[in-house]
Amino acid sequence: QNYLKLLEKSKNIYDLAFCKLAHQPFHKLSTMIKQIPFLLKFRSYESVYKFTSRYLGNEKLRRAFSIQPLLVGGNPFDTTCIYSLIHYLERAHGVYFAMGGTGNLVKALSKLMVEIGVKITLNTTIEKFILKNKKVNSIIDHAGKVRKADIFISNLDPLHLYKKIIYKNNNFSLKYKKKYARHSMGLFVLFFGTKKKFNKIKHHTIIFGKEYFELLEKIFRKYELPKDISIYLHRPTATDASFAPKGCDSFYALVPVPNLISKSICWQKEANEFKNHVLKVLEKRLMPGLQKEIVQDFYMTPLDFKENYLSDKGAGFSLAPFFTQSAWFRFHNKSEVLKNLFLVGAGTHPGAGLPGVLSSARVLESLL
Incomplete structure (x- = not known):
């Protein structure tokens, strides 16, 4: 009831x-x-x-x-x-899974963009914005190429954008949001394949540790790497056999961890040990004999999120979803300071997650 x-x-x-x-x-x-x-x-x-x-x-x-x-x-x-x-x-x-994975969603969106005449340039990082009369006049990429346009749309983490690229001409609202920003937690993501199928494991599994409040305190306030971890385990092969060779299985284990605000964690030294800890927990709680069945694995830490995705403090989801960082309080989809700059993505309204990020594109559509 x-x-x-x-x-x-x-x-x-x-x-x-x-x-x-x-x-x-x-x-x-x-x-x-x-x-x-x-x-x-x-x-x-x-x-x-x-x-x-x-x-x-x-x-x-x-x-x-x-x-x-x-x-x-x-x-x-x-x-x-x-x-x-x-x-x-x-x-x-319901909860759906795109056959072929999220990569196929990207391919489908890319195909649609090409069909309507959008030119896509990959493996390019925008490093500088040239501003003029409170507008973006042009942008410069890592190779020095200059691009001009009437309207610019950024899906960068807003904190990276306004801290590292457009750090001047910030109004009070932006200065406040940057100074008092509360980041989401970091993520340790372990991908692994096995030579054995674990048929009893569903597509989605959440494994709770003994701690809950204490675990979240360590992650969000104390910035300590927890021992008693909780894990989200994803087994795409439960739905889509193409994710592994015949008779094999494919997984990733996602573990919430502190972001790079933490000064006590050195991921270069601790990542491999933490990986082994995650595998031991999985083996003990859910997957007997797991470690001897693994044929390949790799992992991502908050450092990878910072370096590969330009996520401020290596946060997994940009800003944390507090009330004071939602809707108007979040970074705006229409830039607070530049007339022809618009933002989409996890750090803008309405927020993180695939539905939220796609919804930010719908917000942008209504603005343009």
Whole structure:
């Protein structure tokens, strides 16, 4: 009975926050002010964990139904309960997997862009913006090539963009957002293939450690590398056999860890030991004999996110999804300082995760 009440409240939040507001621009303060009555009605100042605890008394159920913010970089004990809509969203639409993986989604979008005449240049990093009269006049890439346009759209992490590239001409709003930014956690992602199939393992599995609140404190506040870890295990071969040779299996294990604000973690020295720890936990809890079955593995740490994706502090999801970093308080899809610059991606409205990032493109569409 209480679960049905939780589901109903989750639907109410979903109907407003996702269906009506996720695709609406929030670069004007007046838009935000109009939503205050609804935000108060849904107690958006409360955390996801507190929202869940109102309906569920069992601690294990509370954990299971409050973990969703971690999938977009937030601490369930701090993230606004607006993100409780994720539960109803998954119930309403289901959980899908693109055959061939996320890479095939990228290929499909690329194909569509080419069909409508978009020229795509790969393996190129934009390193400098030339500004003139509060506009972007041109951009310069790592090879020194200059590109001019009437409108520029950036999917860089906004913190990297406004700290490293456009660090001058920032107004009060941008200076405040940069100075007081609260980053999402980091990620340790271990990819591995096995010569044996683990047929009993589903496509998606979450393995909880003994700690929950204590684990999140270590990750988000103490910036300590935890020993008692929780793991999201992804087995795409449960749905798509093309991810591994016949008779073999393919996995990745995603482990929330502190971002690079941490001064106590040296990933160059500790990454391999942590990888072995993750494998031992998987072997003990879920996959007996795992380590002798592995034929290939590699991993990514917050350092890789910083270096390969230009993510500030190596954060896995840019800004954390606090109420004070949502909607108008988040980096705007229409630049706060440059008239012809627009932003999309995890650090802008509405936020991280594949639905959020694609929704930011819909916001941009309405602005242009």
